[in-house]
Amino acid sequence: MEPVGESLTARDILQTLIKARKNVRMYPDNNPMYLKTVDETFARFSRYLGEHEALTLAIKQNTIHHDGEEIYANPEKDDNFALFFFKDGVRELTFRRGLNRDEIEEFLKIIAQEFDREQVDDDVVTLLWERDFENIHYVVDEAFLVDIDEEEYERKAEETLKERLTDPNDLLRAYKDGFQGGEKTDTAVVPLSDGDLQMLVKELEKDAAGKIEKLVVILFELIYLSEKQAEIEEIFQLIREAVHYCARRGDIALIVHILHRAQHVMQEPSLKEGGKDYFTMLRYELGQERVIACLAHVLDVGLEIDTGAFGQFVGFLDKNAIPSLIHVLGELKTVRARKYIIDALIALGKKDIHAIAKGLNDERWYLVRNIIYVLRKIADRRATEHLLRAVRHSDLRVRKEAIKALGDIGSHDVVQTLRECLDDENGEVRIAGARAFGTMGTEVAKKIILEKASNKEFRDREFDEKKAFFEVLSRWKDQAVFEFLLETLRKKALFNRARNEENRACAAYALGLLGRKDAIPVLRSVGDSCGDFLRDFVHVAVRKLEGDQ
């Protein structure tokens, strides 16, 4: 808190401003420090202006003065509060009584800007001017707006003007002619009506619409208006810039429109062969990372996307977009955005599967997994070799996704690898392999799983794994499987009974899934004479089969 009773000096206020500027630069405007800074600055100003009508600061290049007294001095170029105002022409700043918190906050925001950056189009004065503060006034020196070599412009222009003095004789001729009737003006000014104002309001509303669309129209007109090849080339560069501009704003529909028009322009006879190249160039540009990254960002922040337009956009992409898409895919934060990019990769992937597969080399498992998903959805045999490689990936999650993908592809060149998976030391990999065979659904696949399940060692596997294998088997609804299941269900063992019971339970479970009602009597008879564990599975299976009726 401020010490009460003691008067604040102009120097105190200036220090407050300098400190506040630092804080406002540092903290976002919802941060408590930010709010505290604005509140405190406002409080100090209010106290000062309670005692004084106004606070006027005279600004020189490196110093600030109040009432003739120097209250700030800094010979350095950097972080010089005086120079900050001085260089844009501000020579005096006045804060008047009545200054409110909003004004203080807005003012701090203005002086917190980093004007040194080249992209900033405004200077301090422009911002002060636009805000039009009621209680903050400034005086500027406009002289610096004029280039040094043009300083004399006014004098010279005036001189030349005054050289051509009006000839007194001409003037008197005019005077005489004035009596001859001269020309009577026939202009009549029609006063404005309410109707005019209404029309004007409509015009202004219409004017609020975006201007980039119009610029695109103009750029294409410019192509038709071109006289030389070099001009066309230049315009295509500008069209390319327009594409980037749209990408920054996430305007996919307009990008699509530009491409359509470019495609159309291509057919213009005057453009001959060159036109095709430009269109290709433009398509190539779309795939550049700076375009894709903009769009990805737009997707990530959840802006509304025209799905149809996005599809068309992807249609225009060339295969050079694949690396960019893969790169942004790794960076995206939302599921929604990833889905759009993955769909784009699936659509594009057929053009260059090897480019997609390069994504498998990435260090991030989740990205690799996404790429496997893409390869799987492309469902192309050419994807196989890459997926076969991915099965040996170091991350389990990746391996599982790759195995799943191989199952989808299902050609016989994947059989050997999947078969090896069934013998993998990791149970999850073995299960994934079995499921992949299930997805393949071929006779060969069936034989392999049956063989595994009949194997003596299989009995000693974990229950969950065995259950998964039996579940896979149940997808072949044929006699061989049916008989195998019945046989397993009935099978009794002398040794290792618990393990055998598990196998029987799995068989019961699979019979339930298989859906043949002639299994019911067998299940019932087994259920009458077995332990609790098995009985539970038998009951579930019976109920399922009966329920299917």
Place this chain on the structure above:
Amino acid sequence: MWQSGNSKVISREDQETLRSAQDIINQLSVILRNAQIHNPGNVAVTTAIDRFLALLNPLMARDGSLTLQLVGEYFYCNDVRIRYALEYLLNFDYLAREFKKREIGTVVFLPGLRPSDVQAFLKGFLAAGFSSAPFDALRDHVSPLERIRVDILKKIAEGERDDTRKVVKKVYYNAVSFSKGVMTKIKSGEKVNIRKAKRIVESMVDHLLEEESLLIGMTAIKDYDEYTYHHSVNVSILSVALGQRLGLNKKMLTELGLVALFHDIGKIEVPSEILNKATSFTEEEWKIVKRHPIWGVRALLKLRGLDPTAIRSSIVAFEHHMNYDLSGYPRVRRYGDLDLYSRIVCIVDQYDAMTSARVYSRIPLAPDKALSIMMERAGKQLDPLLFKFFTNMVGIYPIGALVMLNTRELGLVYESDTVFLDRPRVLIIVDRSGNRLEKGPVVSLTEKDPHGNYLRSIVTTLDPNKYRINLAEYFL
């Protein structure tokens, strides 16, 4: 040159005070309009008065009183300038006109104001409308009232005017030398300082808000060697002036001023021997000149890449010769409506070009003649609605017109009168005995004799170019 950031303008559009101040002026105008149609006891008038008091009371309670003042074309409410809001445009203009007619400069309302006070004020106001000494008539009615005071409209002292004239001149030449710099820089491939451009336009906007006639007066001087640079600045000034009439806000005015300043930037690619040619263009030369809108787009977009200002400027550079009905150039294939700013610049550009000595027909036209030619084009080549606003701005006798008065005096239109469009302020250059005046008086054609007859009226207009009258001698 020193210039103060215009301080009296209210800062936030959403500020309640501003809204109610606008409402108050609007409501006063409603009362007066109703009172001129109905008698003061009519319910339309009394309800309007009640509403007026309801608006007034909170502000009077806050500030102790409410002072309404007319300065130039603007109303100030307790020293705060009221913004020219579109929805109030007509009522504001009406009220300003009625105030000027009666020479009212200030009305002060004090707390405790009653409907009967307003009624009495109205009576005086109406009576003043028919009086040859209107302000005295009003004061007679108002002086017994305790809660309303009026003051006469102040004429700006000539000395003060000279100072402002100097400032305005500086603003104008700063802009011209800047526009020259821009063109030279673009030609040599140097960077253009857009921040500076903004500042230049902002100071023009400021002075248009305060000293419209003076700045427009600067555009009337056409006798420069470097036509292109002056033309760019003139088009910028006149566009902003028109934009202001359309109710655009300061930010939009800056944008408009900027794009207007750059509208002919494509001319940097036209060889200067063509551009500055003293005789008419050949067909081949015309073909080249007509490509400047195309070159303008390229120059502007290459300047700093695409951003909203670059986009808007290139649209205007491309469209400014296309005409409202697309009959101009460049010829286009598939096209919608012209941009609003293009249509503004198109009107202003034609006006400045026609009244200048170095383009098109090469014979400059008298301002009023140019206007009447443009009148023919409204609805075809020119947007009729915007042109209507334009003529309401420049008046029947634009600044720089040479006029013969019924007093046998010859003069130049010096400043237009937004209320009486055919009664501008005129600088007398030849007196009634036919003597040339070096520094003649500026007279308002709205001045009346004690019988209520106008002292001076325009009889005919003459072409100042025909007599090679150098406006600079009189306007600088």
